Amino acid sequence: MKKEDVPQDLSSLGKITKEVCYATDGSGKYTKELSQGWEVKITALDTAWSDIEVRMNAAKQKVLNGEASPLLFFMEKALMDISILAGYTGFWKFQIARHMKPKIFKKLNDKILQRYADVFNVRIDELKSMNIE
Amino acid sequence: MKIDFEHIQSAHCENGVTTNLLRNIGVSQITEPLAFGIGAGLFYAYIPLLKINNGPAIAFRTLPGLIFKRTCRSLGIKVFRQRFHSKEAAQKMLDATLANGQAAGCQVGVYYLPYFPKEYRFHFNAHNLVVYGKEDDHYLISDPVMENTTTLSSYELERVRFAKGALAPKGQLYYPERGHVITDEQIATGIEKGIKKNIKNMIGIPAPIAGVNGIRFTGNRIKKWRDKLGLHTAGLYLAQLVRMQEEIGTGGGGFRYIYGAFLQEAFAYHPNEILLETSQLFTMAGDLWRTAAVQAAGIYKGRIGSQEDFNVMGDYLLEVAEIERKAFVALSKIKWQ
Numbered sequence: 001m002k003k004e005d006v007p008q009d010l011s012s013l014g015k016i017t018k019e020v021c022y023a024t025d026g027s028g029k030y031t032k033e034l035s036q037g038w039e040v041k042i043t044a045l046d047t048a049w050s051d052i053e054v055r056m057n058a059a060k061q062k063v064l065n066g067e068a069s070p071l072l073f074f075m076e077k078a079l080m081d082i083s084i085l086a087g088y089t090g091f092w093k094f095q096i097a098r099h100m101k102p103k104i105f106k107k108l109n110d111k112i113l114q115r116y117a118d119v120f121n122v123r124i125d126e127l128k129s130m131n132i133e
Numbered sequence: 134m135k136i137d138f139e140h141i142q143s144a145h146c147e148n149g150v151t152t153n154l155l156r157n158i159g160v161s162q163i164t165e166p167l168a169f170g171i172g173a174g175l176f177y178a179y180i181p182l183l184k185i186n187n188g189p190a191i192a193f194r195t196l197p198g199l200i201f202k203r204t205c206r207s208l209g210i211k212v213f214r215q216r217f218h219s220k221e222a223a224q225k226m227l228d229a230t231l232a233n234g235q236a237a238g239c240q241v242g243v244y245y246l247p248y249f250p251k252e253y254r255f256h257f258n259a260h261n262l263v264v265y266g267k268e269d270d271h272y273l274i275s276d277p278v279m280e281n282t283t284t285l286s287s288y289e290l291e292r293v294r295f296a297k298g299a300l301a302p303k304g305q306l307y308y309p310e311r312g313h314v315i316t317d318e319q320i321a322t323g324i325e326k327g328i329k330k331n332i333k334n335m336i337g338i339p340a341p342i343a344g345v346n347g348i349r350f351t352g353n354r355i356k357k358w359r360d361k362l363g364l365h366t367a368g369l370y371l372a373q374l375v376r377m378q379e380e381i382g383t384g385g386g387g388f389r390y391i392y393g394a395f396l397q398e399a400f401a402y403h404p405n406e407i408l409l410e411t412s413q414l415f416t417m418a419g420d421l422w423r424t425a426a427v428q429a430a431g432i433y434k435g436r437i438g439s440q441e442d443f444n445v446m447g448d449y450l451l452e453v454a455e456i457e458r459k460a461f462v463a464l465s466k467i468k469w470q
Contacts, residue, residue: 001390001420012250017280020144022166022390024416030166030394034280040423040430041379045252047372047433048186055187079186079244080298084256087297 003033011037011045052079063130069105070130071096074120088119135266138236140275140282141165144387145194148174149277150238150261151201154308157236160208160315170395171207171323172200173330175388178343179351185299186255188373191351193385195334197240197259197300198307203330205309207323214307220291223304227264227272230308236265236275240305242296248276248283253380258300264290321402325469328399336461345458352450359443367443368433375426375433386426389419389457407467414460418453425449 003023013019014036023033059076062068075085086093098104099112113124126132138157143149143165151168169175176195183190194200198214205212217223230237242258243249266273271284285293294304335344342350351374358367378385396412428446431437 001386001416001423012252016248016250017278019278020142020165021387022144022394024393028413030390030397030412038379040375040426043430043434044372044375044379044426047369048376049252051187051369051372079255084298087301 003031006033006035007038007040008036009039009042011042013037052076060130063102066102069100069102070127071100071105071116073130074116074122074127078120085119089115091115134231135268135273136231136234136236138263138265138275141277142280143277144391145169145174146261146276146278147194147197147200147259148172148391150263151204153263153275153277154201154236154238155204155208155210158210158309158311158313160210160313162315162317162320163204164398166391166395166398167320167324168204169200169388169391170331170399171320171327172202172204173327173334174200175331175392176334176344177347177385179347179354180342181354186373188370191374191377193378193388197261198305201238201261201307203327204323207326208313208315208319210313210315211310212307213310214305216302217304217306220295220304223294223306224287224291227306228267230306231264231267235308235311236263238263238307239290239294240302240307241290241293242298242302243293244296245289245292247285247289248279256296256298258296258298258302317402324399324402328464328467332461332465336458336465345454345461348450348454348457352447352454354447355450356444356447359438359440364438368435368438371429371446372433375429378422379426386419386422389415389422393419403467403469405467407463411460411463414456414463418456418460421449421453421456425453 001023003025006021006023018034018036021033021035022030025031056073056076059068059073063070063073082093082096085096099108110124113127117124117127120127122132139153141149141153143152148165148169151172152163152165155163155168174195176192178192180190202212215226227237239262241260241262242256243260244254244256246254263275264272265275270287272287272290273282274285275282294302296302338344340346358370362370379387393412393415396408396415400408425446428442428449432442432446
């Protein structure tokens with residue numbers, strides 16, 4: 001990439017910091033340049049986020065249909081999967097899989113719910129209702 | 134308490150941490166491209182079946198920590214490295230290290246990293262930064278991908294050092310030990326070792342998914358994505374490829390340019406024309422990676438999306454694979470003195 005071709009499409013990161021990239025000058029020698037962002041990367045990130053939105057909505061619908069407990073919704077919202085959630089809560093994966101079932105979720109005591117609530121940064125009532133303030 | 138530490142911004146976090154920590158102990162010759170090349174950082178792997186963020190698992194880099202480890206080892210510098218079970222012990226060790234006047238590298242997760250924009254915070258645990266001091270309850274942070282230094286509270290730092298999930302950092306702390314004088318001859322030897330190692334990783338692994346073979350494998354796979362996954366999911370996969378390729382902390386096109394810069398710098402230590410010629414090949418490869426990313430963006434933005442567009446995308450990667458294969462074959466012909 002030539003120095004003058006270093007993209008300068010302002011990204012959300014670009015507002016905070018420019019990124020270093022290596023590009024060649026007129027004589028073909030590499031120099032360090034700064035970039036504010038690149039359209040191609042911005043849309044890749046947007047695509048990822050719109051997919052997350054879709055997954056969150058699908059999860060919410062599943063909960064409303066009684067097919068999953070609200071934990072599924074919060075897990076998607078936090079961009080986690082069961083392994084990551086297991087890491088943060090300290091539960092085993094099979095326990096979390098159980099807690100994902102609405103019937104079992106309803107019977108969970110507050111001590112267990114609090115551990116999830118802490119990780120998702122919500123209150124227990126919000127965890128149950130999916131209504132986040 | 135503040136350690137005299139020079140923050141130099143870099144394209145990639147681990148290169149930057151390695152460079153800045155080594156400069157801090159007096160290895161004044163080291164630059165980001167040299168650290169990347171001596172550490173044999175260029176790599177590629179496509180891991181079928183494994184999914185990351187519901188997309189394909191593609192790595193443009195070696196395992197986290199390897200660049201630092203290899204660079205130090207090649208230069209004969211001893212490394213201190215420790216992981217922790219307890220958060221208290223991790224903080225104690227960090228404080229003790231700083232009290233000794235030693236800046237410390239830390240592996241962290243970016244999900245809770247407060248100074249990153251929210252859109253960039255995924256569960257990615259292989260980010261690196263340097264802690265170079267402590268004032269009251271705040272640690273002084275040099276994050277090499279940022280233009281300026283910043284701070285994190287004890288709690289914020291603890292949270293990112295103990296991020297969970299794949300490649301969990303477990304509080305990992307590392308630094309190169311002091312007391313080494315590095316001569317230009319040692320740098321020259323390090324360059325030779327780094328290039329040899331990188332040749333092995335890119336064209337010497339007899340597996341279809343790693344190195345140059347892996348790039349070709351991905352190219353062929355992409356051609357099938359449209360039929361196999363449907364246009365929508367195929368678009369998401371391509372977006373993931375581009376993010377893995379060009380986003381901070383990784384870098385496909387970017388890495389080729391750094392490698393090109395490395396070979397130019399290597400020429401100063403080994404005046405062999407092959408280094409300059411292959412540097413140009415890596416520039417070509419980097420440009421082509423970016424052209425491929427533009428093609429991918431056309432697909433995930435929904436501007437294009439026929440089977441022919443996927444074929445073009447796949448062919449770009451086949452072409453990249455061929456250029457990089459040629460480059461490493463050329464490097465393997467060098468007679469080192």
